[in-house]
Amino acid sequence: MTPRTSTPATKPATSDAARAAADALATLTPRRVAQIRRSLLGWYEANESPFPWRTARDPYSALVAAVAAQQTQMSRVIEIHERWMRAFPTVGDLARADRAEVLRVWGRAGYPRRAVALHETAIRCMRPIEDGGHGGALPRDPAALLALPGVGPFTAAIVRTFGWGDDAPAVDTNVVRVLGRLVCGDLQPARETSPAAVEAIAARLLPRGQAARWNPALMDYGGRVCLPRPRCGECALASTCAARPRFAAGEVAEPVRAQGAWAGSDRQLRGALMQALRDAHAEDGASVSERTLLAGLDDVERGRRLLAALVANGLAWRARGRVGLGTRSAGK
Numbered sequence: 001m002t003p004r005t006s007t008p009a010t011k012p013a014t015s016d017a018a019r020a021a022a023d024a025l026a027t028l029t030p031r032r033v034a035q036i037r038r039s040l041l042g043w044y045e046a047n048e049s050p051f052p053w054r055t056a057r058d059p060y061s062a063l064v065a066a067v068a069a070q071q072t073q074m075s076r077v078i079e080i081h082e083r084w085m086r087a088f089p090t091v092g093d094l095a096r097a098d099r100a101e102v103l104r105v106w107g108r109a110g111y112p113r114r115a116v117a118l119h120e121t122a123i124r125c126m127r128p129i130e131d132g133g134h135g136g137a138l139p140r141d142p143a144a145l146l147a148l149p150g151v152g153p154f155t156a157a158i159v160r161t162f163g164w165g166d167d168a169p170a171v172d173t174n175v176v177r178v179l180g181r182l183v184c185g186d187l188q189p190a191r192e193t194s195p196a197a198v199e200a201i202a203a204r205l206l207p208r209g210q211a212a213r214w215n216p217a218l219m220d221y222g223g224r225v226c227l228p229r230p231r232c233g234e235c236a237l238a239s240t241c242a243a244r245p246r247f248a249a250g251e252v253a254e255p256v257r258a259q260g261a262w263a264g265s266d267r268q269l270r271g272a273l274m275q276a277l278r279d280a281h282a283e284d285g286a287s288v289s290e291r292t293l294l295a296g297l298d299d300v301e302r303g304r305r306l307l308a309a310l311v312a313n314g315l316a317w318r319a320r321g322r323v324g325l326g327t328r329s330a331g332k
């Protein structure tokens with residue numbers, strides 16, 4: 001293992017990030033901050049999306065929505081959230097569920113490792129405090145939230161904001177795009193704006209006591225107005241936006257590199273393996289023969305490798321030539 005050392009080579013990057021954050025904050029005068037807050041909250045007032053987890057004040061419901069929202073369209077998040085909350089209405093219901101049932105309900109909602117992380121989080125939350133758990137509820141403390149499986153800064157902020165009513169800036173890709181353009185004048189903030197600057201701007205703009213409206217306002221603005229191809233002509237923030245003159249002059253935001261092709265990808269093959277396991281589970285809760293599962297594939301070796309990864313990630317079990325969904329329990 002190579003020990004971490006502090007070398008002079010790392011210092012410029014740190015100073016650059018700190019300088020970028022300081023430069024960005026310097027443009028945020030109290031007057032400009034007030035104008036941005038007023039304009040954005042005014043827009044949200046007229047364009048609010050009534051997603052149930054935003055007003056339920058239920059940390060578990062907020063967690064499910066945040067996990068489901070990772071790289072998923074909002075219209076699908078609603079459907080996944082509804083299905084999940086019907087199957088597992090509380091964190092306790094989820095903790096007690098069988099892993100295969102968790103994966104069946106998740107279905108094709110995105111990479112199933114996220115469902116496993118949700119399940120592991122629920123199990124940990126239900127453990128007694130003296131055993132390292134949280135005694136039957138999601139924690140409120142930011143560090144305790146970040147220590148849960150699959151919970152990063154965005155998910156923790158969503159749980160704190162919608163679940164507990166705390167002030168926490170939630171930064172997703174939409175928010176990065178809005179803030180990087182609005183304050184720094186970058187056209188493609190995902191590539192150009194330093195994370196330190198985005199973090200500093202997000203914290204500075206958040207109006208105290210209003211995170212439950214401010215965070216969704218910013219996220220929705222990035223999803224509906226300040227899109228990858230921005231609609232500057234109908235933007236409530238245009239008069240104070242640093243990127244507006246550049247777009248108006250005809251500059252364009254170079255697209256961020258898209259994900260590789262789906263056809264023939266590992267993602268496609270992994271999805272097909274999971275679907276076959278879900279089908280077998282739905283029929284009789286049983287397993288399938290590994291040989292049968294892999295036989296129809298063009299690339300059996302690749303299928304075997306992906307299956308091993310599914311087993312290693314707790315998505316499938318394999319024993320005596322049989323493969324099943326989730327983790328193996330007695331009788332399977």
Ligand code: SF4
Binds near residue numbers: 225226227236241247
């Ligand atoms: S003016 Fe254009 S770039 Fe600036 S925030 Fe509005 S939509 Fe985004």
